[in-house]
Amino acid sequence: xxxxxxxxxxxxxxxxxxxxxxxxxxxxxxxxxxxxxxxxxxxxxxxxxxxxxxxxxxxxxxxxxxxxxxxxxxxxxxxxxxxxxxxxxxxxxxxx
Numbered sequence: 619x620x621x622x623x624x625x626x627x628x629x630x631x632x633x634x635x636x637x638x639x640x641x642x643x644x645x646x647x648x649x650x651x652x653x654x655x656x657x658x659x660x661x662x663x664x665x666x667x668x669x670x671x672x673x674x675x676x677x678x679x680x681x682x683x684x685x686x687x688x689x690x691x692x693x694x695x696x697x698x699x700x701x702x703x704x705x706x707x708x709x710x711x712x713x714x
Contacts, residue, residue, distance in 0.1 A: 629709035648698030
């Protein structure tokens with residue numbers, strides 16, 4: 619849905635705000651990823667994720683401190699988000 623207006627195969631960049639990313643340890647509950655970093659930010663922990671284990675496909679997730687305990691660096695996780703959360707922009711910075 620977020621890619622509507624972009625030609626099939628056109629290079630795009632996808633942005634998802636960290637607070638919109640949900641993580642699960644349950645296989646198949648979202649896109650597979652690997653936790654690369656965890657940064658404590660007071661009431662929440664910001665996790666850097668590599669989608670599919672590929673460090674070129676980075677996603678960030680903000681989780682409450684207690685929820686983040688299950689996702690230490692190196693842990694496998696499954697990321698999901700609401701359909702309207704992603705923002706898609708043409709890779710060259712132009713309009714779709």
